[in-house]
Amino acid sequence: MRLEPIANPTALRLFGLPAAALALTVLIASLLALMAGANPFDTLGLIVKGAAGSKFALLETLNRATPLIFTGLAVAVAFRARLWNIGAEAQLYAGAVVTVLLGTGALTLPSPVLIPVIALAAMLAGALVLLGPVLLKTRAGVDEVVTTLLFNFIMLLFISYLLEGPMKDPMGMGWPKSASLEKAARLPRLVEGLRLHWGFGLALIAAAVVWVIQGRTTLGFEIRAVGLNIDAARFAGIPVNRVLVKTALLSGGLAALAGFSEVAGLKGNLTLDLSPGYGYTGIIVAMLALLNPLGVVVSAIFVAGVFVGADSMSRAAGVPTYIADILLATALLTMVLAIRLTRVRIRWG
Amino acid sequence: MGADDGAEVVLRLDRITKRFGALTANDTVSFALHRGEVVGLLGENGAGKTTLMNILFGHYTADEGSVEVFGKPLPPGNPRAALGAGIGMVHQHFTLADNLTVLENILLGTRSMWRPGLGRRKARDRVGRLSADFGLAVHPDARVGSLSVGERQRVEILKALFRDARILILDEPTAVLTPQETTALFDTLRKAVALGLSVIFISHKLGEVMTITRRVLVLRHGRIVGEVATADTDRHRLAEMMVGAEVTAPKPTERQPGAPLLSLRGVCTPDRGNAPGLRGVDLELRAGQITGLAGVSGNGQSALAGLIGGLERPETGTMVLDPASHEAWSPRAALGAGIARIPEDRHKTGVVADFTLAENAVLECYAAAPFSRAGWMNWPEIDRFAARIIDTYDVRCPGPRTRIRLLSGGNMQKLILGRALDPGPRVILANQPVRGLDIGAVTFVHAQLIAARDAGAAVLLISEDLDEIMALSDVIHVIYEGRLSPGFARASKTPAELGVWMAGHGFAGAEHAA
Known part of the structure; x- marks a missing residue:
């Protein structure tokens, strides 16, 4: 089997293959719905309706997409440089912890000053969490996949300790949760009266900023060069290790914003279930977007929609919500393959 | 064609066509190979030589046409059948297991899985006989990893002969050999044809094709554009046939060298895996001079290139630049000091394949x-x-x-050359600058290097091709196991004399290779 590059793919190939991937995903989901004893058309209809069928549903989807945009961006930035940051989950929680520490009375500032200060501090915390693994990589050659992944567990256990100990809410009736943020530290609603908060706006801005960094700045140029061919980058005099450190700071900071926005925009306090794996789902989001920062916004909304839609469908049709995970996994596999096939042709023999 | 059309035809290719997408790699190629002759297959990179041989050997299946061996049709796409029919191939890159002995490598794949033991004693006798008959001296119990490149090639040929090959295909066999090793290889080939074997000798080196072959087939753009008896032609005409146009190689004119711009004094660098470091190297690169570095690959060329290119620092000894550089030595410092680098492996270190031309053009600046x-x-x-x-x-x-990524190697190299030469460098490090390029691109690159030298740059030309070194260099050093020979002025040494140095003789206190 050989792969032949295609210089100028036809429109049919360019749009037909991703469409076919989507169709295959839907087909597999339908079969699963059948197995669960439900009508596949109803099931899929309920998912779409649950994700985008009403203003409420749509805003719920965008709310759910917000942390995924941040973690998706964090992963996309790092993967561009072939820095395999699997630890967005840990960086997210680092951002959340700092948000709670500073937002529960440690700082008394007017809201327009307090919120940016907290956001920046959260970013710094996330950046520092990733700095350790990346220095181990550049100085000692330790594989960052292992260190960043394991850091997630260290961080979760650390949070668990904090919530049972120093950060435990004295008014929490014994539940392992932190005190709630002051009003001044809370992100305002994006639209008055609706649940969507400014975190979503911040996520869109972050995506735009990352897009500009990648395309317009020397740092973006360096990140792409290091990711595509580290030997050529080193030979050409690009300071590879410094670029990796900068990438890590950016990636960790972005992931931390997910924690900041979830605490300050939505939950108001820190619990151990703040993130149902947003750090890991960020990898799916980034891969589906082919690491394009603007694509991350679209794919995060798609992924959030599948989760929100499946939740609501599950309540109505009695099909387990696991179908959401299967849908996403299938979508990722088929879509990545389809997009690859728009660029190469497979020759057998 | 050929001197004795009466001789038995051992191999016949009949209208072989092979397409890769829009590219026709082989276009109705037909020829016959006779018993006891060496046929040269000449062509530039991308002319279709390797594709044709891969079809013959069963790695590819032809879209049209057929192959006949000893009068019997060869089933397509089956390397085992090709082996069984008596075709033996020696690839450009050897396919030997370093951790096994010579004998084990030869036996590899010849024994059924179900039979216990390898039958070493019988095999050893047979290998000994073949070695003597064909002049392929190599110890059967030596570990392949410890052999020189020339010896490894002998093992490859023995491997083919052991399997009763009657037709030997050699793909660019001299690319890695010293002149002496090449002469020894040619002796082996003469013995082989005297014993009734037939040889297809693939090369783009005209001198060698003129020396060893009886007939030459010239491939261009997948077609056979010429088939001549070697005695009836000359290098110039072959080159013209190969390229399809008049060829004139650029020649540097005599020129007085200027001041040294880069000097190494007693420089040592550490070994890197299998690649030896430098051992007490003294070298001066002078303005307006091309310094050629000859040597069999893997003798410290990479270490020297890494040092001058900024990837490596001297462990002991000093490197002096004019004007002096005060930065910590790095690729960026080298660029800042006016050193232009043309890397050995353009795909791996020269360009970022998925970057645009523009992005690659500014990769260093x-x-x-x-x-x-x-x-x-x-x-x-x-x-x-x-x-x-x-x-x-x-x-x-x-x-x-x-x-x-979408450019040919030659055009990629021209961009790298342009990127390196545009700032008007003082020192140019050209590591294998024309490897894999077609003659047009080779001529262009050489002309640019000569022009830079005439403009006052100090050029270090590293190449495994002794002809290239001798044609361009004002001074030639030979590198062997990290040591550098004294500089030899242009035309003061013959290829054979340089070959002696390339094999490690003449170095003070050196362990002499066989």
Whole structure:
């Protein structure tokens, strides 16, 4: 089997293959719905309706997409440089912890000053969490996949300790949760009266900023060069290790914003279930977007929609919500393959 | 064609056509190989030589046409059948297991899995006989990892002979050999044809084709464009046939060298895996001079290139630049000191394949004005710069926004050359600058290096091709196991004399190789 590059793919190939991937995903989901004893058309209809069928549903989807945009961006930035940051989950929680520490009375500032200060501090915390693994990589050659992944567990256990100990809410009736943020530290609603908060706006801005960094700045140029061919980058005099450190700071900071926005925009306090794996789902989001920062916004909304839609469908049709995970996994596999096939042709023999 | 058409035909290719997408790699290629002759298959890179041999050996299946061996049709796409029919192939890159002995390598794959033991004793006798008959001296119990490149090639040939090959295909067999080893290989081939074997000798080196073959087939763009008896032609005419146009190689004129711009004194660098470091190297690169570095690959060329290119620092000894560089030594410091680098492996270290031409053009200088200011890339300026390089250095491409992956090796190399030469460097490190290029591109690159030398640059030319070194260099050093020979002035040594140095003789206190 050989792969032949295609210089100028036809429109049919360019749009037909991703469409076919989507169709295959839907087909597999339908079969699963059948197995669960439900009508596949109803099931899929309920998912779409649950994700985008009403203003409420749509805003719920965008709310759910917000942390995924941040973690998706964090992963996309790092993967561009072939820095395999699997630890967005840990960086997210680092951002959340700092948000709670500073937002529960440690700082008394007017809201327009307090919120940016907290956001920046959260970013710094996330950046520092990733700095350790990346220095181990550049100085000692330790594989960052292992260190960043394991850091997630260290961080979760650390949070668990904090919530049972120093950060435990004295008014929490014994539940392992932190005190709630002051009003001044809370992100305002994006639209008055609706649940969507400014975190979503911040996520869109972050995506735009990352897009500009990648395309317009020397740092973006360096990140792409290091990711595509580290030997050529080193030979050409690009300071590879410094670029990796900068990438890590950016990636960790972005992931931390997910924690900041979830605490300050939505939950108001820190619990151990703040993130149902947003750090890991960020990898799916980034891969589906082919690491394009603007694509991350679209794919995060798609992924959030599948989760929100499946939740609501599950309540109505009695099909387990696991179908959401299967849908996403299938979508990722088929879509990545389809997009690859728009660029190469497979020759057998 | 050929001297004795009466001889038995051992191999016949009949109208072989092979297409890869829009590219026709072989276009109705037909020829016959007779018993006891060496036929040269000549052609530039991409002319279709390797594709044709891969079809013959069963790695590819031809779209049209057929192959006959000893009068019997050869089933397509079956390397085992090709082996069984008596075809033996010696690839450019050897396919030996380093951790096994010579004998084990020869036996590898010849024994059934179900039979216990290898039958070493019988095999050893047979290998001994073959060694003597064909002049292939190599110890059967030596570990392949410890052998020289020339010896490894002998093992490859023995491997084919052990399997009763009657037709030997040698793909660029001399690329890695010293002149002496090449002579020994030719002796072996003469013995082989005297014993009734037939040889297909694939090469782009005209001198060798003239020496060893009886007939020459010339491939161009997948077609056979010429079939001549070697005695009836000469190098010049073969080159013309191969390229399809008149060829004149650029020649440097005599010139008085200037001051040394880069000097090494007693420099040592550490070994890197299998690649030896430098051992007490003294070298001066002078303005207006091309210094050639000859040597069999893997003798410290990479270490020297790494040192001058900024990837490596001297462990002991000193490197002096004029003007002196005060930065910590790095690729960026080297660039800052006016050293232009043409890397050995353009795909691996020369370019970022998925970057555009424009991005690759500024890979070394993006951080400085006018290509970026305060961290912001100036894309319009970068595009203009790339367009200028494309224009000046004749890079054939759709435009500066094309991904460089889509370019041919020659055009990629021209972009690298342009990127390196455009700032007007003081020192030029050209490591294998024409490897894998067609004659047109070779001529262009050589002319540019000569022009830079005439403009006062100090050029270090590293190459495994002794002809290239001898044609261009004002001074020649030979490198062997990290040591450097004294400098030899242009035309003061014959290829054979340099070959003696390349094999490790003449170095003070050196362990002499066989």
